[in-house]
Amino acid sequence: TALTYNRENAPPAVDWFAGGDTWTESTPTFTQVTATLKILGGDADVDNFLQQTYADPNDLEAEVIALKAKAVAYEFSQTFYDGDASGNPKQFSGLVNLAAGGQVLTAGANGAALTLDMLDQLIDQVKPGRPDALFMAKRTRRKLSSLRRSSGNLLETDVDQFGRRALYYDGVPILVDDFIPTDETQGTADDCSSIYAARFGRQGIMGLQNGGVQVERVGELETRDATRTRIKWYVGLGLFGTLGLARLRGVTGA
Secondary structure, three states, rough: OOOEEEEEEEEOOOOOOOOOOOOOOOOOOEEEEEOOOEEEEEEEEEHHHHHHHHHHHHHHHHHHHHHHHHHHHHHHHHHHHHHHOOOOOOOHHHHHHHHHHHHHHEEOOEOOOHHHHHHHHHHHOOOHHHHHHOOOOHHHHHHHHHHHHHHOOOOOEEEOOOOOEEEOOOOOOEEEEEOOOOOEEOOOOOEEEEEEOOEEOOEEEEEEEEEEEEEEEEOOOOOOOOEEEEEEHHHEEEEEEEEHEEEEEEEEOO
């Protein structure tokens, strides 16, 4: 139901020593965090009359369940970015609330247009090494493509493990997501968006779940001539290393 782990805040320090020196001790700093699994899902009811009189009853039930499953996926994607467990304890905190402190960069006090220097700085915020992905909105991707063309370089392209065309910036995969808003407020600007640089795994963000997405047949309803199917997912999100996630906010569409 929950995972308690140590979130790395700062790495340990080391030094150079001569023979006979007194060695000094330095340990990394951690914050103990508990990430609890949240319950995401909903019920899908199929009217028995419609199911019996439909040309193919299996098609109707499958369509209703598929639509509910798609709604679950959409809600998870939305919460992945803007989830706020402090405001709504029933959901997990997303990237906007997990990134904090010096890992949050601001394009400008009242928002500003994206520059390649900003993106390079964002990538450098993720330590050690480099991020595994850059999350951005489509509008931001278009601006980035324009900047690269202006500088005489195009975004690198390759084929991912699913055979789909993928974009890269300086070797880091770009993941474009419709659920990243473009109406965030930064100072006097209300048309801003954010870019996230993230590492996956024990040094960054990691998804948590138990049992995967489950489809459970509840059965006939007492007060309605209908059959209910429940789609549920016990899921959460954890940040295992604060340096594994960075955010650039205040990016305008100009």
